[in-house]
Amino acid sequence: xxxxxxxxLEKQIRTxxxxxxxxxxxxxxxxxxSYIDCLLLHSPLHTVEETLDAWSILESYVPNQIRTLGISNxxxxxxxxxxxxxxxxxxxxxxxxxxxxxxxxxxxxxxREHQIAYQSFWTLTGNPVLLKLPIVKTLAESVSVSEPVAxxxxxxxxxxEVLNGTTSSEHMKDDLEGVTRVCEWMSARPEQSGIVxxxxxxxxxx
Amino acid sequence: xxxxxxxxxxxxxxxxxxxxxxxxxxxxIYGTAWKKDRTKELVKEALSAGFxxxxxxxxxxxxxxxxxxxxxxxxxSEENVRRExxxxxxxxxxxxxxxxxxxxxx
Numbered sequence: 074x075x076x077x078x079x080x081x082l083e084k085q086i087r088t089x090x091x092x093x094x095x096x097x098x099x100x101x102x103x104x105x106x107s108y109i110d111c112l113l114l115h116s117p118l119h120t121v122e123e124t125l126d127a128w129s130i131l132e133s134y135v136p137n138q139i140r141t142l143g144i145s146n147x148x149x150x151x152x153x154x155x156x157x158x159x160x161x162x163x164x165x166x167x168x169x170x171x172x173x174x175x176x177x178x179x180x181x182x183x184x185r186e187h188q189i190a191y192q193s194f195w196t197l198t199g200n201p202v203l204l205k206l207p208i209v210k211t212l213a214e215s216v217s218v219s220e221p222v223a224x225x226x227x228x229x230x231x232x233x234e235v236l237n238g239t240t241s242s243e244h245m246k247d248d249l250e251g252v253t254r255v256c257e258w259m260s261a262r263p264e265q266s267g268i269v270x271x272x273x274x275x276x277x278x279x
Numbered sequence: 280x281x282x283x284x285x286x287x288x289x290x291x292x293x294x295x296x297x298x299x300x301x302x303x304x305x306x307x308i309y310g311t312a313w314k315k316d317r318t319k320e321l322v323k324e325a326l327s328a329g330f331x332x333x334x335x336x337x338x339x340x341x342x343x344x345x346x347x348x349x350x351x352x353x354x355x356s357e358e359n360v361r362r363e364x365x366x367x368x369x370x371x372x373x374x375x376x377x378x379x380x381x382x383x384x385x
């Protein structure tokens with residue numbers, strides 16, 4: 074571990090962040106001028122008070138070494154508590170986007186209202202049902218992309234930024250090019266894409 | 280560096296806008312969990328393919344943050360990728376205080 078689990082919270086956080094800043098130095102010889110675009114608290118702590126304490130330690134790095142802060146694995150009440158109590162407001166939420174949380178509908182609406190980026194992980198593995206939706210298949214066939222690419226594009230169309238951890242260079246290129254092709258297809262066909270969008274949104278309750 | 284923006288779209292916008300589109304669309308973030316020793320090679324491949332955002336975590340059980348850093352430094356020096364074109368995010372896990380969910384969450 075990059076820190077001693079028995080050390081007090083603040084020391085743990087500072088030791089770990091120092092190690093990350095060293096890892097992300099852009100020059101091999103020094104950390105001078107190095108920065109990280111976003112630091113995410115991996116999850117809320119046991120209590121809202123502890124979470125806010127941790128958050129205020131993270132705030133001390135913004136804006137020089139860390140540009141923005143975010144939080145992962147968070148629900149709406151905790152996100153609201155952080156948003157209202159913090160000086161440096163959350164810029165990013167990174168959650169699993171899936172049926173069990175009803176696709177984070179109210180949380181994503183809160184994010185949109187407050188200019189917080191919503192990022193999803195396990196977008197394909199967490200959504201076997203979405204991958205099999207007829208509308209996903211129809212879109213994939215219309216644009217000649219795979220169903221995973223069609224689903225990525227539909228999720229991004231909701232305003233979601235998508236984590237993609239593929240280890241295949243073929244998928245890296247196909248995913249980037251495929252989503253671009255879906256976007257072009259959709260913008261060239263407002264009527265058809267309106268129907269696709271409506272059907273996908275109605276399935277996830279949006 | 281390959282552009283993910285079509286030539287038709289690229290013709291309609293200025294160079295600066297093309298770069299912006301190339302970097303911001305599609306809205307993918309390259310995730311680096313469980314890449315182990317292949318982390319550096321895969322992050323460099325992702326950057327070559329056109330990914331411009333990389334996410335990692337200070338969790339040695341699941342991530343090789345050091346290799347993500349090495350991949351980025353090499354890309355800055357070898358591949359004409361500038362630091363300001365890249366978005367790097369990382370998660371900080373507060374192990375002893377965080378909820379003990381028994382599994383990593385991403």
